[in-house]
Amino acid sequence: MENITASELAGFGVGTLLLCATIAAPKVDAFISASQRSSLGMCKRCGDLRMIPCTRCKGVGSVKGGLFNFGFVDDIFQQFGGSGMKGKSISCTQCQARGHMPCPICSNLP
Ligand SMILES: [Zn+2]
């Protein structure tokens, strides 16, 4: 019979945890990093960057089109050569074209 030491058992456990973390969705990874940040005393939302990427323009600072912000539709219009009115980038109004917004958690701090 093989002798399984405690350290081998621990290694097996850690390996299993790592495997689970790898398989699991990025949501879990984000949750783990968030808990790590909070345990380090960092902001769990932005990691002490004091800003978060804009959710509307994805950090680009501008959004395509006017009322409709669907990349799928934009692609179709561009494929048909409709680059005249469509495909025009406008400044993101949510972040004032900066691409990021103040962290809602940090900005509440005095
Ligand atoms: Zn934005």
Ligand SMILES: [Zn+2]
């Ligand atoms: Zn923050």
